[in-house]
Amino acid sequence: MSLISKIRCAFTLGQGVLIENEALKETNDPILFFNGWLKKAQDTGIILPESMSISTCTPSGRPSSRMVLLKEVDSEGFVFFTNYDSRKARDLEANPFAALLFHWNILQRQVRIEGRVERISSAQSNAYFQSRGRGSRIGAWASHQSQELDDRQTLVERVKYFEEKFSGKEIPLPEFWGGYRVIPESIEFWQGKADRLHDRFVYQPTEKNWTVKRLNP
Secondary structure (H helix, E strand, C coil): CCHHHHHHHHHHCCHHHHHHHHHHHCCCCHHHHHHHHHHHHHHCCCCCCCEEEEEEECCCCCEEEEEEECCEEECCEEEEEEECCCHHHHHHHHCCEEEEEEEEHHHCEEEEEEEEEEECCHHHHHHHHCCCCHHHHHHHHHCCCCCCCCCHHHHHHHHHHHHHHCCCCCCCCCCCEEEEEEEEEEEEEEECCHHHCCEEEEEEECCCCEEEEEECC
């Protein structure tokens, strides 16, 4: 066994049985299962364990991926926020499906989520927006996300403009900014094992419940 295989084995010792027992026990609630994994990632001290890759596609099927932050997860799905004029948002408005990926390398774990996407309400978006730091709220107004920028100074000047505009005032939610919810149609839990004989379980919804199946590595 190589050194890398030994390290992987040490990190994941005994977790193969644990994941199967948990998967079978929590068949009705993969969100609870996910929250347990997220909590474990948080406990390791990983920086921004809520980071996730989101992949979208244009109507013609051309994919693109980027990292965003998970801001909420519950029985309805996984929520993140963005500028509605960004590339990802334009993709989602035309083709409302996405794939999410969490990767916690030190734990040799991944979670893959695929599903339909919808906007959350403006009230929900505003509640989160107002919880952000003032600088982040100014930045949301100043940035024409994903659009071409002549130079950094142009952005700096827009930031200054909105700082002056909202000086001493509450910063309102921009109409072009808010949240999306990914409603899962599959959630796969991937546990790395030695010799690449990984454990993989996938949840898929039924009319009333979820099914769970083991996949080959």
